[in-house]
Amino acid sequence: MDLHLNAPYCMGTIVGVTYDDGVVLGADSRMTIGMLVANDSVSDKITQLTDKVYICRSGPAAVLEFVSDYVRNILDQQTIQFGQPATVKATANLVRLFSYKNTNAIQMGQMGMIVGGWDKYEGGQIFAVAQGGTILKLPYAIDGSGSSGIEGFLDRAWKEGMSKDKAEKLVVKAVSLAIASDAASGGAVRTVTINSDGVRKNCYPPDSLPLCDDKRRRTKTKKTTTTRTERRIDAPKP
Amino acid sequence: MSSIGTGYDLSVTTFSPDGRVFQIEYAAKAVDNSGTVIGIKCKDGIVLGVEKLISSKMMLPGSNRRIHAVHRHSGMAVAGLAADGRQIVARAKSEAASYERVYGEAIPVKELADRVASYVHLCTLYWWLRPFGCGIILGGYDREGPQLYMIEPSGISYRYFGAAIGKGRQAAKTEIEKLKLSEMTCREGVIEVAKIIYAVHDEAKDKAFELEMSWVCDESNCQHQKVPDDLLEQAKAAAKAALEEMDAD
Numbered sequence: 217m218d219l220h221l222n223a224p225y226c227m228g229t230i231v232g233v234t235y236d237d238g239v240v241l242g243a244d245s246r247m248t249i250g251m252l253v254a255n256d257s258v259s260d261k262i263t264q265l266t267d268k269v270y271i272c273r274s275g276p277a278a279v280l281e282f283v284s285d286y287v288r289n290i291l292d293q294q295t296i297q298f299g300q301p302a303t304v305k306a307t308a309n310l311v312r313l314f315s316y317k318n319t320n321a322i323q324m325g326q327m328g329m330i331v332g333g334w335d336k337y338e339g340g341q342i343f344a345v346a347q348g349g350t351i352l353k354l355p356y357a358i359d360g361s362g363s364s365g366i367e368g369f370l371d372r373a374w375k376e377g378m379s380k381d382k383a384e385k386l387v388v389k390a391v392s393l394a395i396a397s398d399a400a401s402g403g404a405v406r407t408v409t410i411n412s413d414g415v416r417k418n419c420y421p422p423d424s425l426p427l428c429d430d431k432r433r434r435t436k437t438k439k440t441t442t443t444r445t446e447r448r449i450d451a452p453k454p
Numbered sequence: 455m456s457s458i459g460t461g462y463d464l465s466v467t468t469f470s471p472d473g474r475v476f477q478i479e480y481a482a483k484a485v486d487n488s489g490t491v492i493g494i495k496c497k498d499g500i501v502l503g504v505e506k507l508i509s510s511k512m513m514l515p516g517s518n519r520r521i522h523a524v525h526r527h528s529g530m531a532v533a534g535l536a537a538d539g540r541q542i543v544a545r546a547k548s549e550a551a552s553y554e555r556v557y558g559e560a561i562p563v564k565e566l567a568d569r570v571a572s573y574v575h576l577c578t579l580y581w582w583l584r585p586f587g588c589g590i591i592l593g594g595y596d597r598e599g600p601q602l603y604m605i606e607p608s609g610i611s612y613r614y615f616g617a618a619i620g621k622g623r624q625a626a627k628t629e630i631e632k633l634k635l636s637e638m639t640c641r642e643g644v645i646e647v648a649k650i651i652y653a654v655h656d657e658a659k660d661k662a663f664e665l666e667m668s669w670v671c672d673e674s675n676c677q678h679q680k681v682p683d684d685l686l687e688q689a690k691a692a693a694k695a696a697l698e699e700m701d702a703d
Contacts, residue, residue: 294557297565298562298565302557303559305557305558305559306557306558306559308558309556309557309558309559310556310557313555313556337597351558
């Protein structure tokens with residue numbers, strides 16, 4: 217595998233949850249090039265595909281931008297043909313077909329996408345599209361390098377039939393936790409809430425997040441004195 | 455109704471001076487000579503019925519099907535040249551499968567009708583192809599509800615409440631117009647279609663015929679399937695009784 221380490225990656229953390237009336241998608245906003253943080257505030261990892269279907273992107277930035285443009289182009293034509301916007305399932309299927317058919321060509325590392333949206337037939341739906349083209353319909357999904365740290369949290373915290381505000385708070389908290397524990401995630405948390413009424417976008421700047429790196433590990437402990445002897449393993453024996 | 459387009463009817467790529475393409479009209483005549491095919495849209499689904507003329511007593515009943523399933527939710531009944539019809543059905547099946555592969559969902563019936571109509575039309579554009587000599591009645595049940603389309607050899611496709619093609623189409627259309635389709639269930643529709651087909655069958659000109667019916671409705675779980683045998687027998691009996699009543703008058 218030929219990782220283009222000097223190309224921009226938007227690994228980060230992406231989250232998508234369903235609630236009673238629709239879906240909430242969330243992502244951090246850090247873009248990395250190799251070991252460096254290229255940008256911590258501008259990138260928007262949640263991209264529009266049709267009126268009410270958005271995709272969260274995690275992986276090589278160039279490839280994912282292309283996928284979004286390509287799928288959006290096909291869906292624009294399909295909308296004109298059918299006279300109504302495409303369903304979430306059809307959109308997710310197009311995304312995963314691209315992933316599946318180009319698995320060998322895309323040799324740039326792990327790519328994970330979450331397609332989420334609302335359509336009038338099935339309501340709010342989340343589809344996780346993994347590297348290689350697997351598609352899974354799930355009540356909630358996470359992906360990106362920071363996602364492994366919040367697997368347990370989201371499993372515990374997600375409840376069926378949440379309200380919109382609760383769902384959005386959950387997504388923000390999940391992404392903040394991921395930012396705190398993952399080097400490739402950071403910056404602001406962007407959310408997109410999609411339901412029958414429409415689409416609402418929010419951006420939570422880094423200082424407004426519930427948990428930041430420095431605050432997370434600070435715990436209140438009793439003051440104790442301990443003597444510690446430190447021995448360096450490579451110190452030469454006298 | 456019929457006219458001879460002397461000189462302008464040799465090729466499908468030739469227009470006549472009054473703007474007609476005679477080859478397509480001749481193709482439609484092939485449809486007019488075949489057994490009657492009827493489709494109706496009831497309030498809960500579609501019923502298709504075919505008057506299958508039996509050319510030989512040696513043919514096995516139930517063979518030579520004229521109604522074909524295209525997808526789980528839709529089927530088409532073919533009037534006209536049966537071999538041409540097979541080609542169209544194969545294409546329709548392939549379109550439905552390809553749509554599902556790309557978009558992950560069952561093809562909407564309207565889209566299927568559009569694609570089949572485009573294909574039929576395609577074969578009227580080139581001098582090295584001849585038009586299909588068959589008319590199609592396509593019935594399906596998707597998210598928008600039950601829908602009925604008719605596709606003519608010219609490639610025109612319209613959506614209908616009730617459609618009839620073939621020999622007895624004029625009489626059949628008159629009968630269909632008398633029915634209150636929006637209040638009828640498919641169960642009742644099956645009986646009515648059978649009655650109409652028996653009524654328009656010309657005993658003098660054609661000998662035996664076999665009645666073939668299919669439906670796609672709430673009762674069949676929105677799947678296209680043959681009408682259940684017991685209901686078919688019931689329909690045939692009702693149709694024969696109605697015929698005797700008419701003869702008695």
